[in-house]
Amino acid sequence: MSEIVAGRLWQASGWIDGAAPGITWLPAQFPGRLRVNAYALRDGAEWIGIDTGLPVHWDAIRDGLAPSLAGTTRRRLLNTRREQDGMANLPAMLRAFGITEAPYVGVLNPLELTGVAGAAATPRLAVDEILAVGRLRIQPLRVLLRLLATNWFFEHTTSTLFTSDSFGWITDDASADAAPQRAGFNVFGDSASTHPTLIMGAKFDWLRGIDPAPILADLDAVMDRPVLRICPGMGRVIEGADAVRAAHATLRSAITRLAAEPAARWTMPAWIKETT
Numbered sequence: 001m002s003e004i005v006a007g008r009l010w011q012a013s014g015w016i017d018g019a020a021p022g023i024t025w026l027p028a029q030f031p032g033r034l035r036v037n038a039y040a041l042r043d044g045a046e047w048i049g050i051d052t053g054l055p056v057h058w059d060a061i062r063d064g065l066a067p068s069l070a071g072t073t074r075r076r077l078l079n080t081r082r083e084q085d086g087m088a089n090l091p092a093m094l095r096a097f098g099i100t101e102a103p104y105v106g107v108l109n110p111l112e113l114t115g116v117a118g119a120a121a122t123p124r125l126a127v128d129e130i131l132a133v134g135r136l137r138i139q140p141l142r143v144l145l146r147l148l149a150t151n152w153f154f155e156h157t158t159s160t161l162f163t164s165d166s167f168g169w170i171t172d173d174a175s176a177d178a179a180p181q182r183a184g185f186n187v188f189g190d191s192a193s194t195h196p197t198l199i200m201g202a203k204f205d206w207l208r209g210i211d212p213a214p215i216l217a218d219l220d221a222v223m224d225r226p227v228l229r230i231c232p233g234m235g236r237v238i239e240g241a242d243a244v245r246a247a248h249a250t251l252r253s254a255i256t257r258l259a260a261e262p263a264a265r266w267t268m269p270a271w272i273k274e275t276t
Helices: 055-069 090-097 194-203 213-223 241-259 270-275
Strands: 002-005 009-017 033-043 046-050 074-078 131-133 136-141 152-155 160-162 229-231 237-239
Touching (some): 033 131, 033 136, 046 055, 046 131, 046 136, 055 090, 229 241
Parallel strands (some): 160 229
Antiparallel strands (some): 152 160
C-alpha cells in the first residue's frame, strides 16, 4: 500500500510479469513488471474505491486498502471499466469492506452482477456529473482513447486523473514486495520511449491507420486541466505537473506513430462466418 496524498488518496497493487506468456493485452516480451492498481479516496467518514485489481492479487489489494477504511461509515466503489482488472474483485470488496453503493456511468449497474440486495438504489452518473465524497469532487470523463465502456475520473481537490488502461506503460524493476515507485519526469527519456508505443499498439490496435486528429484533440482537452498526478489502472503513478506534461507528450507521440502505420488486416475466422 502507498499513501499518495496524506489522508486522501491510497494505492494498492499487484504485479504482472511483462515477459510471461499468454498476456494478450501486452506485447510479447514487454520489459519489466507492470503493476495492476486499485485506489481509494476518502474525506472524513466518506470513502470510495476506484477499480478493484485482479483476483490473483486480492490479498495485496485487501491488505493495502484496508488501512484507508478506518473511521469511515459510507463506503462506495467506482469502476473505470467493466473488465476483469477493473471489477473482478467487486464481490470480494463488497464482503470485506462493507461497500453498499457502486455509482456507475452507462447502463449496466455493476452491483446487479453480484446479486446484492438493494442494488437498484445504486446511483447512475452522467458524464461530467460531479460525485461528492465529503469535500472531494469526482468528475466522470468519457474519452475517445478507450476500449468498450471506459471512463476516466478527475478528482478536483487533489488534482488527480484516473485513466483506466491509458498511461499504463511504465514498469518497475523492483521486487514484488517493494513500495510502488512514482514516475518522475526522467522516466520518459529514450530508455522508456518504446514502452507506450508497444503497449498502445497491442491493446489499442485500432489506432493503426486512423486519422489521429480527433483522438489527439480530445486527449488535449482532457489534459487541459490542472492535473498534478495520473493514477492509471496499470503501471506507476505519474507524479507532478512536469511528469504529467511529459507523459501527455509521450502518449501523443505514440498515438501519432501508430496512426502512421498501416491498419492491421483482419480475417474473420471461419466459425464466426458460419455463425453469422
